[in-house]
Amino acid sequence: MRTGLYPGTFDPVTLGHIDIITRACRLVDRLVIGVAINRDKGPLFSLDERVAMVEAECSEISAKTGVEIVAHPFENLLIDCARDVGASVIVRGLRAVADFEYEFQMVGMNRALDDKIETVFLMADARSQAIASKLVKEIARLGGDVSKFVTPSVRDALRVRLGLD
Numbered sequence: 001m002r003t004g005l006y007p008g009t010f011d012p013v014t015l016g017h018i019d020i021i022t023r024a025c026r027l028v029d030r031l032v033i034g035v036a037i038n039r040d041k042g043p044l045f046s047l048d049e050r051v052a053m054v055e056a057e058c059s060e061i062s063a064k065t066g067v068e069i070v071a072h073p074f075e076n077l078l079i080d081c082a083r084d085v086g087a088s089v090i091v092r093g094l095r096a097v098a099d100f101e102y103e104f105q106m107v108g109m110n111r112a113l114d115d116k117i118e119t120v121f122l123m124a125d126a127r128s129q130a131i132a133s134k135l136v137k138e139i140a141r142l143g144g145d146v147s148k149f150v151t152p153s154v155r156d157a158l159r160v161r162l163g164l165d
Contacts (some may be wrong), residue, residue, distance in 0.1 A: 103121065
């Protein structure tokens with residue numbers, strides 16, 4: 001069984017994330033969504049809320065693809081998380097050249113730590129290349145419509161969290 005790890009903060013999970021998750025399911029038998037605690041980013045949603053969002057958004061994908069999708073919170077090194085969940089591949093989404101430069105450095109460091117774990121890059125679909133959780137939160141904070149960037153349930157969670165309902 002090939003296990004992949006797709007890490008991120010998912011604050012909140014966007015349609016861009018969903019696109020990468022769906023496409024990653026074609027590559028693995030089991031996909032672990034590593035939900036990073038990352039206190040430095042000051043997430044809008046708690047870890048438990050982000051894990052629950054990922055689980056809710058991925059249940060239909062799992063049913064359609066037959067791939068087991070598991071949300072897994074982590075705060076350690078990415079490579080250690082990959083080992084912990086038995087992943088042989090780390091899946092990363094790329095939106096632009098700037099993403100590649102950062103990810104290229106990460107791959108080098110991760111390979112130095114464990115050269116048995118591969119990293120696979122999936123280019124974001126053209127429709128979701130501009131989507132970033134940070135921008136989605138900013139648009140929502142300012143009362144904008146984020147329905148093009150997130151699912152209805154995530155949009156509603158943002159509105160409730162930001163006191164817009």
